[in-house]
Amino acid sequence: xxxxxxxxxxxxxxxxMIDNRQQKFDKNNTKHIAFLCDRRFGIGADxxxxxxxxxxxxxxxxxxxxxxxxxxxxxxxxxxxxxxxxHLGVIKNNAVFEAIDGLHQATIDENMVKLQMLDVSxxxxxxxxxxxxxxxxxxxxxxxxxxxxxxxxxxSKIRFGEPYNKAGSNVNFVKRVSDSTFRVRTYExxxxxxxxxxxxxxxxxxxxxxxxxxxxxxxxxLNVEGGQLQVSFEVENNEYKNVLLIGHATFVFKGEI
Ligand SMILES: N[C@@H](CCC[C@H](N)C(=O)O)C(=O)O
Numbered sequence: 207x208x209x210x211x212x213x214x215x216x217x218x219x220x221x222x223m224i225d226n227r228q229q230k231f232d233k234n235n236t237k238h239i240a241f242l243c244d245r246r247f248g249i250g251a252d253x254x255x256x257x258x259x260x261x262x263x264x265x266x267x268x269x270x271x272x273x274x275x276x277x278x279x280x281x282x283x284x285x286x287x288x289x290x291x292x293h294l295g296v297i298k299n300n301a302v303f304e305a306i307d308g309l310h311q312a313t314i315d316e317n318m319v320k321l322q323m324l325d326v327s328x329x330x331x332x333x334x335x336x337x338x339x340x341x342x343x344x345x346x347x348x349x350x351x352x353x354x355x356x357x358x359x360x361x362s363k364i365r366f367g368e369p370y371n372k373a374g375s376n377v378n379f380v381k382r383v384s385d386s387t388f389r390v391r392t393y394e395x396x397x398x399x400x401x402x403x404x405x406x407x408x409x410x411x412x413x414x415x416x417x418x419x420x421x422x423x424x425x426x427x428l429n430v431e432g433g434q435l436q437v438s439f440e441v442e443n444n445e446y447k448n449v450l451l452i453g454h455a456t457f458v459f460k461g462e463i
Pocket of ligand 1: 219279280281282342376401403404407
């Protein structure tokens with residue numbers, strides 16, 4: 207039987223979206239999910255997202271990386287599923303949904319989505335990097351030659367190396383552009399390559415830059431390969447609260463496979 211799918215992207219981080227409110231999708235078929243995400247043999251995407259019913263909230267989000275494995279929170283995917291839920295008529299302009307890291311509130315205006323992310327209170331400062339979890343684990347480090355280096359090779363070495371090993375971490379390389387703007391390139395675990403944008407990644411970068419004193423602003427602009435995102439937050443007793451990831455979420459095409 208053919209499967210209807212929708213393709214969405216948020217700053218170039220692209221996803222296969224499936225309406226699984228009838229629970230027909232085989233969630234245990236890792237190879238099939240990887241095939242759907244394959245850019246040569248399948249539809250092509252950085253990840254696959256299921257929209258499911260929830261007893262008390264608007265919907266539930268289930269996220270898989272392009273390798274076919276279910277993973278931790280996807281910020282850009284979270285913005286895209288809000289646009290998808292609106293398209294399906296599940297929500298109007300506001301949403302409260304459950305993802306693997308807990309509840310998320312969101313608003314959508316045209317294709318601009320503001321998504322509330324996890325509060326962050328634990329930030330590890332190391333000699334050459336910062337590590338924090340914004341729903342997914344993120345290694346953040348400065349890279350002056352950000353426009354011209356082998357991110358796949360360097361990112362993969364860090365992702366699979368100590369202390370992350372097999373469980374891994376996403377890896378963000380950052381260059382300061384101004385007081386309020388940073389350039390970011392991300393190597394994503396589970397895609398095992400650079401993606402054009404990573405929502406939990408830029409959230410981690412914005413918080414890390416504030417934590418390190420690289421910005422005093424609580425609205426930070428992030429220039430990524432696929433466009434621009436904004437992250438805002440409040441800081442209370444060293445805890446980053448009311449963290450919002452802001453950017454577009456765009457329908458690309460619909461099909462059957
Ligand atoms: N693209 C995502 C992050 C998805 C999860 C990540 N690959 C992982 O496994 O940790 C985002 O926009 O946050």
